[in-house]
Amino acid sequence: MQNDSQVYRLVKGDDGLQLKKSSQAKAALRPHDIRIQVHAASLNYRDLLPMRGPIDDTRDGLIPLSDAAGAVLEVGSAVTRWKVGDRVAPTFFSGWQSGPFKKDHLATALGGGSIDGVLSEQIVVPEHVVVEIPAHLSYAEAATLPCAGVTAWHALVERGGLKIGETVLIQGTGGVALFALQLAAAIGAKPIVLSSSDQKLKRAIGLGAWKTVNYRTQPDWDQAVLDMTRGAGADHVLELGGPDTFERSIASVATGGKIAQIGVLTGFGPTPNLLPVQFLNANIHGICVGSGAHFSALNRFLETHRIKPVIDTEFTFDQIPQAYDHLASGQHFGKVVIRL
Ligand SMILES: NC(=O)c1ccc[n+]([C@@H]2O[C@H](COP(=O)([O-])OP(=O)(O)OC[C@H]3O[C@@H](n4cnc5c(N)ncnc54)[C@H](OP(=O)(O)O)[C@@H]3O)[C@@H](O)[C@H]2O)c1
Structure with missing residues (x-):
């Protein structure tokens, strides 16, 4: 050795x-x-x-x-x-x-x-x-699993309790985002993927995205999410962007919906106006990666569904x-x- x-x-x-x-x-x-x-x-x-x-x-x-x-x-x-x-x-x-x-x-x-x-x-x-x-x-x-995979699992499954047919808004096509897309698609949920690239969005459809929006060419993507859900909004939002995306995430979430606060892609502040969360009876879940038990549960799910990162x-x-x-x-x- x-x-x-x-x-x-x-x-x-x-x-x-x-x-x-x-x-x-x-x-x-x-x-x-x-x-x-x-x-x-x-x-x-x-x-x-x-x-x-x-x-x-x-x-x-x-x-x-x-x-x-x-x-x-x-x-x-x-x-x-x-x-x-x-x-x-x-x-x-x-x-x-x-x-x-x-x-x-x-x-x-x-x-x-x-x-x-x-x-x-x-x-x-x-x-x-x-x-x-x-x-x-x-x-x-x-x-690829310990941080990005476990975070997506913790947010959507352990805390979010994601169910068949629910809509999930996912920001970008990085590590956490694509795990969220693959998990949501395997559960039978309807993933909505945002990206700055049409080419990446095409690939997201190949992984099971239900709808896609280019956030560069369509900066009011919250309106697009409302349109594609007939005004209802997304049942789950994975907030990966931070200060530049949070208010639109709140505007995108359904009544009683769940926002998983995860990311800082656009920085660390300032705090968004949270008042609309109250009038939606919505929930914000702070997510900090996850535990060893979450990791093992994710692994069982990946094996069952033969999902490859x-x-x-x-x-x-x-x-x-x-x-x-x-x-x-x-x-x-x-x-x-x-x-x-
Ligand atoms: N709380 C936690 O426990 C936890 C755990 C893991 C990660 N995180 C955080 O989650 C975020 C994502 O992490 P990651 O490792 O998955 O990142 P990553 O792989 O580097 O993904 C970055 C991607 O995010 C997208 N993006 C960037 N700005 C965006 C915006 N304004 N709106 C929508 N999408 C945007 C871009 O996708 P396109 O190229 O498709 O536009 C970019 O390629 C980071 O802020 C990270 O710190 C937190």
């Missing part, structure tokens, strides 16, 4: 945070730890935020990224759940495995703040913070900066993956 593994770290310099590749000595395993050979990792919009601000709580030298999949390489002396060769992925929050969310779970997010993430050839984690990945998925496909591009470990640039360009449709 190799003694050193290659790793990327976010290093603070005069020009802000820079990604630097280095070697890392093999960490000793505690009794309940497992060592994972990482075969693939994936990027999320969240991974761009430390470079962009305004949140700068990143520890100097942090290993970034939350999402990976790999094979168990070695187990600690007291490990009972896993054996060498098992195919696993770490959960986004090491502290949130099941039950309701608690405030202190937030500080256990992989690859953010001060907790090292997964952009490494090998990682060591306690045995209880990984789940088995679906048998029908490759490592690259499974590496949509990968836009795969980069090698040496092409990490290009992978970040590609995600930042917004050209992608689905997930950006790194193969190790």
Whole structure:
């Protein structure tokens, strides 16, 4: 077994945070730890935020990224759940495995703040913070699940209780959005997809979109949503945009409908006018990724429905900066993956 593994770290310099590749000595395993050979990792919009601000709580030298999949390489002396060769992925929050969310779970997010993430050839984690990945998925496909997949599942199914025939408004064609589209289509709901690109919208129809709207050529997309639902509005709205989209999301939601507050694609403020939510008897659900139990439930659903995540591009470990640039360009449709 190799003694050193290659790793990327976010290093603070005069020009802000820079990604630097280095070697890392093999960490000793505690009794309940497992060592994972990482075969693939994936990027999320969240991974761009430390470079962009305004949140700068990143520890100097942090290993970034939350999402990976790999094979168990070695187990600690007291490990009972896993054996060498098992195919696993770490959960986004090491502290949130099941039950309701608690405030202190937030500080256990992989690859953010001060907790090292997964952009490494090998990682060591306690045995209880990984789940088995679906048998029908490759490592690259499974590496897309921990953040984007679990967030869409938590929002639509666990909190949203999405039912057959309900309408779901989905913003964009990035990672969370396409998981939401695939899950909603498999449930028999009616996904409405917004995108800046007609070409991407065509591909969304291929994945089961019921209706589509180009938000560039039709900036009053809330009106389009009302028109296509005969004035009723969407039963579920995945709010991914933030300040520039929230008021139109509220204008798009049905009476008694559910808005899942998830994204910050257009920034972090200001707060929208919430008064219309009251007159719609609508609900706003704050969504913060999800638990290990949510991840396992998502995996069972993906296996049952033979759903494969949509990968836009795969980069090698040496092409990490290009992978970040590609995600930042917004050209992608689905997930950006790194193969190790
Ligand atoms: N709360 C949570 O737990 C949680 C978890 C995961 C992600 N998030 C957040 O959710 C958002 C999406 O994350 P992601 O990783 O899926 O991002 P992503 O893969 O980078 O997707 C970005 C896509 O969003 C679309 N978009 C951008 N601006 C838009 C706008 N004004 N209106 C509608 N669509 C727009 C674009 O799609 P087109 O190219 O089709 O226009 C763009 O390609 C981010 O803000 C992220 O921070 C939150």
